[in-house]
Amino acid sequence: MQKKLTIVQINDTHSYLEAHDEVFYENDQLTFKKAGGYARIQTLLKEMRQDGSVVVLDNGDTIHGTYEAVASKGWNMVPILNDMGLSAMTFHWDTGYGPENLQKIDQALYYPILAINAYDEHTNELVFEPYRILDVEDIKIGVIGIACNIIDKTMPASFSEGIYFTLGKEELPRYISELKEKTSI
Numbered sequence: 001m002q003k004k005l006t007i008v009q010i011n012d013t014h015s016y017l018e019a020h021d022e023v024f025y026e027n028d029q030l031t032f033k034k035a036g037g038y039a040r041i042q043t044l045l046k047e048m049r050q051d052g053s054v055v056v057l058d059n060g061d062t063i064h065g066t067y068e069a070v071a072s073k074g075w076n077m078v079p080i081l082n083d084m085g086l087s088a089m090t091f092h093w094d095t096g097y098g099p100e101n102l103q104k105i106d107q108a109l110y111y112p113i114l115a116i117n118a119y120d121e122h123t124n125e126l127v128f129e130p131y132r133i134l135d136v137e138d139i140k141i142g143v144i145g146i147a148c149n150i151i152d153k154t155m156p157a158s159f160s161e162g163i164y165f166t167l168g169k170e171e172l173p174r175y176i177s178e179l180k181e182k183t184s185i
Helices: 038-050 067-072 075-085 099-108 172-183
Strands: 004-012 019-028 028-036 054-059 118-122 131-136 139-144 163-165
Touching: 004 038, 038 054, 038 075, 054 131, 054 139, 067 075, 067 099, 075 099, 139 172
Parallel strands: 004 054
Antiparallel strands: 019 028, 118 163, 131 139
8 A cells, every 4th residue: 555645844834823914926917815824734734644644844034923922932833833733843943032942942842843054153063953864754853953054144133142154065965875884764
């Protein structure tokens, strides 16, 4: 019997719990449509999971955007994200409440925040795990996280206090080799 595996990537959800107006470009003009919302995403994921295994990866811009997220520094999203059944995430402006806050949220999530390119300024050690190996339907999947590399260059200093970012291109070959070694049969 053939098994089905679906890999879903989400990003830029900006903590919207419900669908909201978004601007789309169609037929050479701007139009507004309802889009997004974790309620809709969760419904879609539940439907997909009925058909087989689903790996969900979040690429960031997740814990900020709405009033509730800003007021709670992203903590209002932790129970929702944990309920979504995500496998891993990386980040963009999710350090908007400071890198320490994101590190604490990382500890509260049921899945890791990954980044091969976010380093502690004092130790030059990675701030987050570089990758995760998933075992889905007897398939080993290596997931490498690369955080947005311009946070420390374009955003207020508080977004990257105590950390710095690289492009990740120097680190990537090493982690690919490491994952190939760890996931080969």
